[in-house]
Amino acid sequence: MRTAIVLFTRDLRVRDNPALHAAVAAADRVVPLFVADPGLRVHPHRQRFLAECLADLRESLRQRGGDLVVRRGDPVAEAVKLARQVGAFGIAASADVSVYARRRERRLTDACAAEGISLRLHPGVTIVEPGAVRPSTGGDHYKVFTPYWRAWQQVTPRERAATPRTIALPDGVTGADPLTVLGPVPAANPQAARGGEAEALRRLKSFDPSGYADQHDDLPGDATSRLSSYLHFGCVSPQAVASTVENEAFVRQLCWRDFYHQVLHSFGDLPSKAYRTGAVEDWRTDEHALDAWREGQTGIPIVDAGMRQLAAEGFMHNRARMITASYLTKQLGLDWRDGAAHFMHLLTDADVANNFGNWQWIAGTGNDTKPYRRFNPLRQAERFDPDGDYVRRYIPELAGVEGKAVHRPWLLSGGLLGTVDYAKPLIDPPQ
Template structure:
């Protein structure tokens, strides 16, 4: 085959690594592939569609700022820099495609309706679009299907059995170098007018990787035994980093392994994340509509909702959970379960109201996991026992026996004897009246009967 003419030079290739929920340089398929081009534009777009939505709260804005600052520093260490633009995502990407003759766009696959519209818009820009399936999830959302038919698994256990057998991709190193063309795009300033939670955790890949290394080394082994112990707070605290992608779930699974019972239990929790993503990918309407309707006629009580929202229900575990949410922008998983059950099944209020309140405050609020976990608790989702109710007193006695978690977030109960801390209404009248703490907003037995009766009538 004849050679090329002397002096021939192949055209320079330019790619875009479009960061979304994968704000890291390590084990990032998007950046890894895009950096193979002669020039690469590491791009993050502050999309007006997200920035102006109710989903973008002060806590996530603060965490995101940390993430972008850290990502820029990491890219500069590789010879590059992060390019940040603000506006309509497709318009901002299109401008860079035109200005720099971009031939390839790389982006991570995601499951929301917004992500699907984003992908459609990117395909129309003229450059080759590469959508990387295993960047945000360990297993691509719709890559598994039941053998009996259907496009997704509606029950977790059979999904998990299949999920465990999947050969996951290998962990990728950070690129050795990222060569960026001459382009402007500075890091943003303040992204939200609201005030973040006072004890909000810091964001960024550097923090996330330190947390991941510590968890894999010393935390995960005991996870099965202690993860529900509220006062011990013995969970990984990696959920915000998984949501923003400062930590790769593939690398996290690789580091944690399956050698201990705790590691296997933690792996199961990460599989729940993929499970909910595949449910939302198959049924995007379940972000706002019942996945399996029970034809509930939810009560409407602003008094009860405000008591729940403000941590003034009179049930200490529920109230402590809601105070933790305000203070940290985060909540222990067991506390989330109890607080959600109390709203949906004890107060019999619409799960969507609770889900939105979590959207308003949680730093780790992932659309799929937030909405589908709320539906699971409400009994309108994938739970095979849709009428189960989590009694807040029984849960507190089991998972916070000395009341240490409750006292951490409810200083009014700091001096209450442990035998009464979860049921302060049983204190002698003079002691009860001395507390700055409300009586129960509802009787648990009456509430349980009301819920059971409501479900029976549907």
């Protein structure tokens, strides 16, 4: 009887999982494996979400007769070790684009070749694979989004992989409770998302995209899908999301995700080096200002609200992400790398391609065709949080300030601001 291993990475689902589907189709027995790499620092937000994803995945596998083997260590060494133990002829995994993921794939390729084990990498992390479309003018990837969007729309999507009905384990192989390997996880903030494929599908089913184009920037309304964390961990495939929602404004956001994945695939230094040739980087150093920004104490309410949402929930509304990032780089003049690292540390949906791609876009060092663009945080606040509800939700010090006056507390008359313990602006507020 033939045995194969499925190495789960950022594809923690049983539905539309090409790697799992291929392994089940090619082998009589399949061993699902997840390896927690101790070399990757995981914030409690993400550790809790990951544990919930793995517990949900394990339950889905067990319902089909399988189980999830969870180990801690080097993913390559553990996968090859398990393959030897069960006599597996091959390993299936999903291809990815980060430097870490591609290094892991190269090491796994070499290790499998040395052991005489077949390795197959499958699509599924993006809708259109990096390199599937290339500009007619030359180059290995698109540097500007709009022409990529036009080319992306012309690609015929792959067929969605069937969900396996049964998964047979080799004799003697048993799964494990993810918490026995990951260790205890902190209690979730009541507003934090719960991980797992079942929750991803519930959110996808309940999401109404009809008003998305007009409402997705509404900060207090929070009319976004909240699917970003599930896409990052692969609890739902982006292709399944696109085919279910069928709303152009929303699908365009999925295309942005693919866009940055193809950028990172070709420019692995995206997290550390300016993407745009000739970008001017004259960042100043101010640890006090950087700490104030991280802590949501800049004195600009819309910025502080976003940063406090991030700290409390491991999530930040996308419009707030742009406002807070622009304030750090364009108003405070601080290095985008420090801001991106802070987001990467706290976000549950922290994705190398999207996080660093978007930060470089905001900072003017990346793919923005208008690198000197800046967001005025006060005008943004008055447009996307007109009554101040988003600010009051995350800044209790300003709960007693009514209406849009909450966005400019330094202008309050009667000494009201003096009665609350709220930070004064770090720099003169923009007008």
